[in-house]
Amino acid sequence: MKHITFYLDFVSPYAWLAFERLPQALEGLSYSVEYRPVLLGALLQQQGNPGPAGIAPKRDWTYRHVTWLGHALGVPLHMPARHPFKPLPLLRQALACSHDGSINRFTAGTLLRHVWQGGHDALDATRLEQLAQALAPQVQPGDDDGARAKALLRSNTDAAAARGVFGVPAFEVDGKLFWGLDGLPMLRAYLEGDAWFATGWDAAASVEKGIPG
Known part of the structure; x- marks a missing residue:
């Protein structure tokens, strides 16, 4: 059984779509998933990437x-009233439900x-209060001031960056990173043992830079 780490930030619509599509995309395969909340803004800033919302068109x-995509895939998706927004309250609420940085699918x-x-x-x-009530049974004891949740978010984000995560959703398995909703078919192919990965994975990324930077 392969183990997948799913890096996500709730501000990302693609994370929502990938979350919903993951079971169908990997149907019939043997795997486990852990969900790791990270701060997308910090990952983008580290790479000097303004993100889609930072470029008006x-x-x-x-x-x-x-x-x-939500319409085409049959996944209900409605843009929130304001976007982008600062997701820290949601990320910390999620990690209040964790003792090690991972959260469950619920x-x-x-x-x-x-x-x-x-x-x-x-x-x-x-709505945030209603959300807190819905997640109350999942909250782990011993973090009344929220310090543990904040520390877990920093740790998750730093660890993700060190692993090469540059955006979400991202999926890590066997040290390989697959990015985005459209990376799910490639992830499935890897889990199925597609022979391309034995040579193609490294070869594709070994192209010499044509422009220094």
Whole structure:
């Protein structure tokens, strides 16, 4: 059985789509998944990447694209009332449900649906309180001031960056990183033992840079 680490930030619509599609994409295979919340903004900043929302025409395209993808894939996706937004309250709420930086699928799904279903404000105070109540049975004891959740988020994000994660959703298995919703077929091929990975994986990334940087 292969073990997959799924890096996600609830601010990402592609993370929501990939979360929903993962069971279908890997149907019939033997694997386990751990969900690791990370701060996407920190990963983007480290790479000098403004992200889709930082480029106005790309922002428009991204929102149209993900909404269409939800429609095409049969995954309910409604843009929240404001986006992008600062996801720290959601990430810390998620990691209040963890003792080691990983969260279960129920917790991840609850937070993603909070953002990506209904078209509401993800940071509305009343909705955040309702979210906290829904996750209360998952909350781990001993972190009344939230310090552990904050530390876990920093640790997760730093560890993800060290592993080469540059965006979300990202999936790590056997030290290999697969990025994005459209990386799911490639992930499946690897789990199925596609012979291409024996030579193609390293060879494809060994091309010499044509422009120094």
